[in-house]
Amino acid sequence: MDEYLVEGLTSSRFKEKGFEIALVAVGSTETHGSHLPLSTDTYVAYEIAKAVAKQIKKAFVAPPLFFGMSEHYRQGAFFISLKPENLISVLTDIFDSIYSNGITRIIMINGHDGNIAPLEVAGRNFKVHHKDVVIAVLEKWWELPGKVLPEGFFEVWEGLGHAGEGETSMCLHLFPGLVEMDKAKGRVPYLPKNLDVKWDFSELTDTVATGDPTKATAEKGKKMMEVVVDAVVSFIEEMDEKKWQYGFKTF
Numbered sequence: 001m002d003e004y005l006v007e008g009l010t011s012s013r014f015k016e017k018g019f020e021i022a023l024v025a026v027g028s029t030e031t032h033g034s035h036l037p038l039s040t041d042t043y044v045a046y047e048i049a050k051a052v053a054k055q056i057k058k059a060f061v062a063p064p065l066f067f068g069m070s071e072h073y074r075q076g077a078f079f080i081s082l083k084p085e086n087l088i089s090v091l092t093d094i095f096d097s098i099y100s101n102g103i104t105r106i107i108m109i110n111g112h113d114g115n116i117a118p119l120e121v122a123g124r125n126f127k128v129h130h131k132d133v134v135i136a137v138l139e140k141w142w143e144l145p146g147k148v149l150p151e152g153f154f155e156v157w158e159g160l161g162h163a164g165e166g167e168t169s170m171c172l173h174l175f176p177g178l179v180e181m182d183k184a185k186g187r188v189p190y191l192p193k194n195l196d197v198k199w200d201f202s203e204l205t206d207t208v209a210t211g212d213p214t215k216a217t218a219e220k221g222k223k224m225m226e227v228v229v230d231a232v233v234s235f236i237e238e239m240d241e242k243k244w245q246y247g248f249k250t251f
Helices: 011-017 040-055 084-100 113-129 144-148 165-174 218-241
Strands: 021-026 059-061 105-110 134-138
Touching: 021 040, 021 084, 040 059, 040 105, 040 165, 040 218, 084 105, 084 113, 105 113, 105 218, 113 134, 134 218, 144 218, 165 218
Parallel strands: 021 059, 021 105, 105 134
Antiparallel strands: none
């Protein structure tokens, strides 16, 4: 087992490694169309975290959280959801446990849209009471590739969607054996601009997938993975240069 995966280490080995950064993947268990595994969000976030740890030797990867806030995905065949307040409590306990072990740099890799608000609340509340901790969150990895990769890289809806072109491409790259492309089918919904409509997923699609997963390829997923991992690694390297200080005091 890779020695950045904390669950496989002895306590003595953990101390010897001298870790300074915790990487925590937060995902979900819910239907992702008919072609992706139920824990897609967790698997992808976990793989991102592991890829970062391979490059950042002082970082460890905590066991991933397989349950998120998935109430709005009840349309699918199966889901397990935490209530928002319970997820906030779980995240706070995770922060507190890591902090109590002397780690003050925590990076959360989020794989699921429903976790964004609970991560915001838990992270900000914990920071208020622990000024020396740095909590950073990769909130929407699925949006980052569209901002970095060349125009036209994605064929439909800028690669977005739940089990759509982008997410399916990542899965084809990371764990192709779990993907059933012959069952891939999605819908591109109409969503108004400027304001964020708080939809239920059943309003957006009848396939439990949005976007167009049929346009997904492993090659696209490989490039997406590279830019996402590079973004996190670059963040850590920049913060190292600044000695993990930010704000007006760094100037």
